[in-house]
Amino acid sequence: MLQDKQERQSTEPGVLRARFARSIGAKLVFTLALFLIVPGILYWRFQSADETHRAFVLDSIRHHGTAIAQALANDLGDAEPDIFPKIAQKLQLFESDGVRLRLLFNPESESGGDFFYVASAPAEPQIDGERQYLKESGLLGDIWSSCTGVAEVSRVAVAPDASHEVVVSVTPIKTSQGCWVLMTSLAADEPAALSLIGPYWQRPEVIVAAVIYLLMASVVIAILIDMRSGLRRFERLARTIADGSDKRASFVRMNRLPELDGVARQFDEMVGRLQKIAADVRESAEEQVHALKTPVGTIAQSLEALRSAVPKEDERAQRMLSIIAQSRQRLSALIAAGQQSTETTARLASPPREMIRVDTLIEGLCEDFRGPCEARGIHLELVVRQPAYLLGSEEIIETILENIVENAVGFSPEGGTIFVQLSQHKDSVTISVRDQGPGASLDIIDSLFDRGVTKRPASHAEDGNAHFGFGLWIVRRNVAALGGSIFARNVKPSGLELVIEIPGFVPA
Secondary structure (H helix, E strand, O other): OHHHHHHHHHOOHHHHHHHHHOOHHHHHHHHHHHHHHHHHHHHHHHHHHHHHHHHHHHHHHHHHHHHHHHHHHHHHOOOOOOHHHHHHHHHHOOOEOOEEEEEEEEOOOOOOOOOEEEEEEOOOOOHHHHHHHHHHOOHHHHHHHHHHOOOOEEEEEEOOOOOOEEEEEEEEEEEOOEEEEEEEEEOOOOHHHHOOOOOHHHOHHHHHHHHHHHHHHHHHHHHHHHHHHHHHHHHHHHHHHHHOOOOOOOHHHHOOOHHHHHHHHHHHHHHHHHHHHHHHHHHHHHHHHHHHHHHHHHHHHHHHHHHHHOOOOOHHHHHHHHHHHHHHHHHHHHHHHHHHHHHHHHHHHOOOOEEEEHHHHHHHHHHHHHHHHHHOOOEEEEEEOOOOEEEEOHHHHHHHHHHHHHHHHHHOOOOOEEEEEEEEEOOEEEEEEEOOOOOOOOOOHHHOOOOOOOOOOHHHOOOOHHHHOOHHHHHHHHHHHOOOEEEEEEOOOOOEEEEEEEEEOOOO
16 A cells, blocks of 8 residues: 555655656756747847947947048138138048048028038049939938037938948038038948948847857757657667567667666666566465465365264364364465465566456456356446456456455445446556445555455355455555556445556557
C-alpha cells in the first residue's frame, strides 16, 4: 500500500508542477519564452537610444548650418550689386566631404514670393535638377516656414528620383534685402546619414545582430530538443526491453547519446542481473516446492493408512488424526501460497510480456466460477464493453482474476450478486469486481493488500491460500509486475469494489 500511496502522491497537482519545473520540457519552454521576450526588450531599448542618436545628429547638422549662416551673415547683409558671386565664392570655403550646402534668396519677406537659387558647395552644374528636387521633395514649404517662423527646421528629405537620400537642415538668415536660407545636407551614403534613413529594424547592424541572435537561439533550442528527444528515445528503449518485444534490445546497442553510454552499460548490467535473479528465484522455488510436496504426500498416504488401522471407537485417536489432517491441509495451502509468492517476486524482477486478449480470458474464468457461485446462491454478472488487450502472461492475469473473484465470492451473502466489468480506454485496461458483502471497515481498507491480512468469515474457511492473507497481496504484486495499480473502496448500500488499472495494448 505504501507504493500505491507514493504513486498517488506523485500525481498530486503540486508534485506534478514541481516535477515539470525540473524537466527539460520546462527548461525548453522557459528558453523559448526568454528568446522571445529579450529581443523585444533589447529592441525597445536600442530604438530609444537610436531616437536619441537621431535627434543628436539632426541637432548637430542644424548647429553646423547655423554656424555657417552666422559666418556668412555679415556678407549677406551687404547691399553690393555683385554680392551673389562673392557669396558663391565664400560658400566654397565651407565645403566638406559628404556635406552639401545650398544657398537660396527671397527678396520678399512674405509668403508667395520666389526663391532664387544662389549657390551650392560643392557646385552643382545642373541647376534645373536642383530646382526640381527642391520642388518635388517639399523642401520649399520648409524654406518658407523657416523664413516666416521663429524656429529653424530640421528633417530628413528623400530625393524624388530615389537615387539618394539626404538629411536637411534649413537655417534662415534675415536681412534688410530679404530672407536668405542655407540648406545643409548629408549624402545618403555617409555614416551619419545612414543612421537616420529608413526604419530602425532595417539597419544593417540590426539585421546582422538579429541573424546572429536567431542562430544562437536555434542552436540552444536545438540542443535542448535533441537532449529531450534522446531521453525520450532512451525511455522507449527501456519500455521495449521491459516489454520483451525485442529480445535483442540493449541500452548500449540502441543508445545514441554518448553522454548516456555509462548509464546504458549500467542499465544493461542491471537488467541482466534482474533476469538472472528471476531465473534463480523460480528455480529455487521449484526445488523447494518439490522438496516439500514429497513429505506432505507421504503424510497424506500415512494418514489414510492410519485411518483404516485406528478403530472408529477410539475418539482420542480419531481426533488426533483430524488435527494432523488439518495441519497437513494447512501446510499444503501454505506451500502453494509460498510458491505463488515466490513466483510473483520473480515476475517483479523480470515480468513476462505477451499480447493477451483479456476479455476472452475473463469470460472463460467467470464461466468457471458460475457453478460454485450458483451452488451458494450467488449470481455472477459480467459486463465486457469491448475487446481489451494488454502485455503480460495468461498465468499472471488468471492469478489476479481468480483471487479477486474468489475474494468477492467469499464475502458475498446468499442471494447476492457479484458484478465484474472490463473496459479499455485508450492506453489502459480497467477491471472492477464489486460484491454486495459487508465491505471493509475503515481501519482495514488501507491495508487490504498487505501480506497476512484477512477478514474472511469462518464459515467460508474452505480450501484456499487466501485464508492466510496472501490472495490480495499476490494480486497487488502481480498487478505491479504488469505496471498497473489496484485500490479498494466501499460502495453503497453495501459491498466492496476492487478496481484494477493496467497499461493497455492496442494491436496494430
